[in-house]
Amino acid sequence: MASNTHAQARFAQCALFLTTVAVPLTGWTVHAVALHRRLAAAGRDPLTGALRRESWEPQVQRFINRYGxxxxxxxxxxxxxxxxxxxxxxAVGDLVLATTAARIIQWAGSRGVVGRLGGDGGDEFIIAAWVGPGRRTVRLDQLNQALHEPVPTGDGHTVPVAVSVGAASADVIGTRDRSRLMRAADAAMYAGKHTGTVIQANIEHADAPSINGRRAGRLGTHTVARAA
Structure with missing residues (x-):
C-alpha cells in the first residue's frame, strides 16, 4: 500500500512538472484533460497535482508526528x-497555479506533502516538508526564489509572479497539532504579505485571534470553518 501511494505521488509530481514546463499554453487544456482522471484517482487536484483536502489533512498530521x-x-x-x-x-491563471504548484512539489521532495486549500479556484496551498532547524533559512530562501520566477506561457512570453509564504515548526510553536501549526503559518504569511520574504512563525502568530481580518480557524478541519 505504501509503495502504491508513493508511486502515485511520484506520478503526479512528474506529470505536473512535465506538463507545466514542456507544454505550450495552447496545448494546456488537452493535456489537463488527459491527466484529470489519473490525478483524481490518486486523490489529487487535477489542475495542480496537489492533494485534495480529504487526502492532505491526515497526511500532514502523520508527517508532523513522524518528523517532529x-x-x-x-x-x-x-x-x-x-x-x-x-x-x-x-488559461494563464490556471497555468500560473499549475506551475507554482509544480515548483512547490519539486521543492518539498518525495517525502513532502502538498495540498490545495479551498478546492477549485483556490490559490492557497499547504505544505509539509522535511527541513531540519539548521537549514530552515536556506531552504526557505530556495523556495522563495523558485516561486518568484516568472512563469513562461509557452508563446515566448512570461508573466511575473509574487507569492506570500508563512512557515511554522513544532519546536518554535510548541505543538505538533496540525491545525495550530497551520494557523501560525497562515498568520505569518499575512504578516509578510507583499514583502517578498518568507516569514517564520513564532508563538504570537499561533495565538493570533484573527488573520488579516479573517477569524482564526479558517484553516481548521473544514475550509469554511470558523472559530466560535
Missing part, C-alpha cells in the same frame, strides 16, 4: 491572483 522538529508546515498563496484571470485570461 524536522517537520516544517507552510501556507502559501499567490499575491493578487485575480489579476492573472482578469488581465491575461483564465
Amino acid at each position: 522538529d524536522n517537520a516544517l508546515v507552510l501556507v502559501r498563496d499567490i499575491d493578487h491572483f485575480k489579476r492573472f484571470n482578469d488581465d491575461y485570461g483564465h
